Amino acid sequence: MDKKMDTKKGFTTTILHSDRLLKPEFGALHQPVHTAVTWGYEDVNGLIDVFQNKTKGYAYSRQGNPTVAALEHKLTQMENGMSTVAFSTGMAAITATIVSLLKKDDHIIASSYLFGNSRSIMQTLSEIGVQISYVDATSVENIQKEHTSNTKMVFVETIANPATQIAQLDEIGNFCSENKIIYVVDNTMTSPYLFKPINVKASLVINSLTKYIGGHGNALGGSVTDTGLYDWAGFPNIAAILRGQIKPEMLGITQIRKRGLRDGGGTLSPEAAHSISVGAETLALRLERTSSNALLLANFLNEHLLVKKVNYPGLADHPQHKIASELFNGYGGLMSFELDDKIDAVTFLNRLKVVIKSSNLGDTRSLAIPVAKTIFHELGADRRKEMGIEDSLIRLSVGIEDINDLLEDFTHAFN
Structure with missing residues (x-):
């Protein structure tokens, strides 16, 4: 879990001082750009503990880097969440989230107004066995009608691109919470400044960091934030090996990091992470x-x-x-x-x-x-x-x- 700032602090103050909570070297106000691909340990037991999730640390930059971790920490603060995983693009975040959590014959209910590339990856997943239903998400009733016993996820955007339809976010959140469905909200068009999906009971929040959070058109990036509201201990698709090693509330985001980021390889570069992190200060x-x-x-x-x-x-x-x-x-x-x-x-x-x-x-x-x-x-x-x-x-x-x-x-x- 990420360290929390004083909740009385404002949005911009929180972002500006986020890196300081992680105590960067030499009193730097920003986390430095760490370009290392791998990390060495004097005692091999330290490396083993990192691999087995017994201690925090870094082994290989494809699945974790201090500069990227600082951005993830900042994003978690921005979304009032529990933990974040950053990716090379927003589409990488979406793909990794779905692929790491769902299995063949699982069912997603998705907004029919999804952005073209999001719709395209849904189509690809449907061709390998994930069931997809598209509905007009401006009314929760359309989602209720498509709900079946194998519905594992509802996926919507805050504001649809380009015709700006808005999902009935609050009522969908209530429905997902009551039925123990993973509720994924793509917050890209609003950003954490205009809207926090945790307030409508979202389980996971997607952001394309390339857009408003980075804000300057100079770095690609994406992220998924776990709000801490979903009970991952009861989710049947969590890998057995993780259940004995990870705290129950961290099971979902850890599986996304391991199966989605580590195995999928959509790693955010430290240079891009630094650029996005600085850009976010003026969001x-x-x-x-x-x-x-x-x-x-x-x-x-x-x-x-x-x-x-x-x-x-x-x-x-x-x-x-x-x-x-x-x-x-x-x-x-x-x-x-x-x-x-x-x-x-x-x-x-x-x-x-x-x-x-x-x-x-x-x-x-x-x-x-x-x-x-x-x-x-x-x-x-x-x-x-x-x-x-x-x-x-x-x-x-x-x-x-x-x-x-x-x-x-x-x-x-x-x-």
Whole structure:
């Protein structure tokens, strides 16, 4: 388990002083970048104890590194969780979590609005025996209808990318808790600053660290955090060898670290971990500016005669505006919008000068992309229509630029 900071401290104060709890060498304020691949021991018994989980330590960097451990500690603090495992990407975290915990014929209920790559890995898993049901997660009733005796996991995102549907997070959490189902919440689009899934009884929290937490588009990373709410002692898929060695509350996250990280090999580099850790220090500041910019820009687009529709949780007419207002500490920087039929999306995007045409999210810079022709192209027209993705849909990740410059950029593009 990770050391806890004073819970009275604020979000940013906690992040800024997180590394100091681990007492870095020479009084450094950040954990240094440890590039070692392996560690030596004067007494081989020390190495044996690390391998057998009797003591904490490092043996081989594929499954643990002090710089990465410092980031994991920070992420645990941010999510008010119990323990975190970091990975090379968000997709590596998702894949490792499912593969390490589920077996053939186990059943997952997943949101039908999952991001394309998350949906793709679910499809791959279904081809090797994991059963997947996709439902409209904006209503818990749809999850209840698909629940069977072999349902082991429910997987949802806080805000769907790109059409911004919001799962009925609190009611789904109650249902999973009552039925002892692992509740996995991908918190990437909100981040731990805008929302803490532990508050809706999430078992595991996924974050793509590449996005808002790292925040600067300069490092890939992902993580899974155990909130401590799930009873792993009663979960049948825990490896027998772990039950006698690991505290019951640590069984799940330990199995993810060993089977998902160590065996899967999706290791986060120490250099990337350091970059993400430093970027995370300004998460609250960046998201406050991003959320403010996004709300103003969403209202601007929503009132424009050449825009048919705007998807943004901060707008009063968004179908899940109420739940977003109740659960989130702001509406974030992700939105999408449909242009009037007489405007070509590609031509429009090429007229934007401040907004960058790019596929990333959560950057300090505003980024836009035509969804149907790029990140959701492989799904095909029928599946895109089911997800509410029209051919003219543009996804926009709002950055921290001066709002007047963003408004002027869009005005110029429309003109």
